[in-house]
Amino acid sequence: MFLVWDQSVKYALISDIHANYEALQVVLDDIRQQEVTRIICLGDVIGYGPNPRECLDEVMKRCEFTILGNHDEATLFDPDGFNPVALQAVYWTRDELEKSSGNSAQMNRRWDFLGELPRMHVEGDVMFVHGSARDPTNEYVFPEDVYKRPKLESIFELVTLYCFQGHTHIPGVFTSDFDFISPDECDYEYQLGEQKALINVGSVGQPRDEDNRSSYVLFDPQTKLVQFRRLSYPYEETARKIYNIEELHNSLGDRLHVGR
Numbered sequence: 001m002f003l004v005w006d007q008s009v010k011y012a013l014i015s016d017i018h019a020n021y022e023a024l025q026v027v028l029d030d031i032r033q034q035e036v037t038r039i040i041c042l043g044d045v046i047g048y049g050p051n052p053r054e055c056l057d058e059v060m061k062r063c064e065f066t067i068l069g070n071h072d073e074a075t076l077f078d079p080d081g082f083n084p085v086a087l088q089a090v091y092w093t094r095d096e097l098e099k100s101s102g103n104s105a106q107m108n109r110r111w112d113f114l115g116e117l118p119r120m121h122v123e124g125d126v127m128f129v130h131g132s133a134r135d136p137t138n139e140y141v142f143p144e145d146v147y148k149r150p151k152l153e154s155i156f157e158l159v160t161l162y163c164f165q166g167h168t169h170i171p172g173v174f175t176s177d178f179d180f181i182s183p184d185e186c187d188y189e190y191q192l193g194e195q196k197a198l199i200n201v202g203s204v205g206q207p208r209d210e211d212n213r214s215s216y217v218l219f220d221p222q223t224k225l226v227q228f229r230r231l232s233y234p235y236e237e238t239a240r241k242i243y244n245i246e247e248l249h250n251s252l253g254d255r256l257h258v259g260r
């Protein structure tokens, strides 16, 4: 088995930004200092948060490619399986994206970008999805799924070697012997090898592993080392913006304080 992607450069994998501009800026600043040449986004650029346009503009500029997330999809088509809080945020986000602020070309570029996002990207032995290899946009692979062997088995069958994913907002590595290793448990560095692995990169803008810091992953294809990065960002500022927008439920701001 071999990796066909460019082995001479380092990759940054970001996901689930959820319109949190403060978090995105801190993460992109950190990436700038890491000699990263490719930035890949695994979806959910928007939804929940107060700055969908700003986050889309930044991702369109900085990321080599972006995968479609379920919240990105929900702004384009009728949302399915969204709770009332998420649904209301979808409708508010749509309205925001309809605001051109005098630049209708940029507004159209954002809609075109969303409309053209792929559900999956494969390079050699490496796969990139939002949810899972089996259902790239919507399926969650949670740490507790290590106890649902048939589920993980059928997902691993579809992966050639490594699959980078997001969606749960819980970073960590699923090993082919059905273990889940959190960043804490591996001191924020996980050495990939010949065995298959699913790597969840966590969430930039709405972490849910009870650590309120932004999460993203650096990957060096030469050494196959995965580094989990956690960064503090001014979450109170993002929460304040959410509290000031009537359509965004206060719980969306509250959860940023606690990372849940």
Ligand SMILES: [Fe+2]
Binding pocket: 016, 018, 044, 069, 071, 167, 168, 169
């Ligand atoms: Fe998400």
